[in-house]
Amino acid sequence: MPLWLKKSERIKLGAFYTPPFLVSKVRELVSAYKDKAVLLDPAGGCGSFIEQFQDWDYRVADIDKRALEYLRSRFDPERVFYADALRDIKRSKYGISEDDFLVIVGNPPYNDWTSLYKKGQKGSFVMDRDVFDRDLGIAFLKAMSKLRADVVCVIHPMSYLIKPANFRRLRDFFKSYSLKRAFVFPSYVFSWTSGYFPLVIALYERDLIRFSWDDLMEFGFEFLDRSCVFRLRGLQTTDGLVQKYPRKGQSSIGLYFLTFRDINSLLRNRDFLFKEGHNTIPVEWENFSLYAYLVALKHYILERGSKRFWFYGNFSPLIDKAGFSGLENAFVHYALRKSKVLPEDLKREAFERFPWQGGLEVVEEYFGRLFPYAERGEI
DSSP: OOOTHHHHHHHHHHHOOOOHHHHHHHHHHHHGGGGGGEEEEETTTTTTGGGGTSSSSEEEEEEEEHHHHHHHHHHHHGGGGEEOOTOOOGGGGTOOOTEEEEEEEEEEOOEEEEGGSSSTTOOOOOOOGOOOBBBHHHHHHHHHHHTTTEEEEEEEHHHHHSSHHHHTTTTHHHHHHHEEEEEEEEEGGGTTOOOOOOEEEEEEEEEEOOOOOOHHOOEEEEEESSSSOOOOOTBBBBBTTBBBBBOOOOOOOSSSOOOSSSHHHHHHHOOOSSOOOOTTEEEEEEHHHHHHOOOOHHHHHHHHHGGGGGGGGOOOOOOOOOHHHHHHHHHHHHHHHHHOSOOOOHHHHHHSSSSSOOOOOOHHHHHHHOOOSSSSOOO
């Protein structure tokens, strides 16, 4: 992490020091290309990547002039370039020819600039129109494609791959690149990040065959520190069962739920609201058990420590549809006992509408099965 940056600048630029063990994994993944490649880190920062690639024919660049001075003090100045990776995108500004076999590595910024600052203080970035995206990390991947890199091995949020909307934003990238390997690790290895979510070291190769959503469903994500593989195929979420985004309309029982994107945003939300707002969803008795399920899931995770559930942070809330249908009323009782916000009259009616005589340990057993990749024990 560039130590000269203030916290606000780190947030804006997405600047973080990359631990050596992550760089070593990247080096391992691209080692087969060394003898024929020119290697580029277009957002070099303090050079944590190039430090381990000095025996390559490398180039490193940054837009921060303080970073540039630091890089030139540590590495061959003729291989260090002052360049904006998202503007006037071409190989020649890095001293790379059109015929060179190009490998791009690094940990480029991955911040959504529309959410960097409080209302009225949002930032913006200027970039070439054909790579424009509100998320800098996605814009960087588009820029790497525009450079026609033969191999890309970078760190980025797993959410680029598991969220359909993000995958669609990268559709042009996946017209030219296939995902070959992806190693998952937790965001908390970077001490300045907020929240817990999965990151990947992703290896992409230029390919004439388009990499599709179906290909991604069958792709095996590997854990960096565990010998297990995760696939998206068969994963069940509450998408399509509950409303996630704002919906106008008053609730006949005076009950509302805040909008959410994924598990992390759900964890930050209040359980229920009692007044309609611009970002609320009306709750009725017909859908109450599903929103109670979300409240139950939230309390289950928070009580055990959200850090242990880092792998699931950017997923939509998970559900076992068959299991839920058999325990629907149990989730209502679990949520009502954990949540303290419902007034007594609503709580009493909910207990009457959703009777449950069994124990509530079945809910915790259900969630234990639902999150097999949650870390156990001390972290």
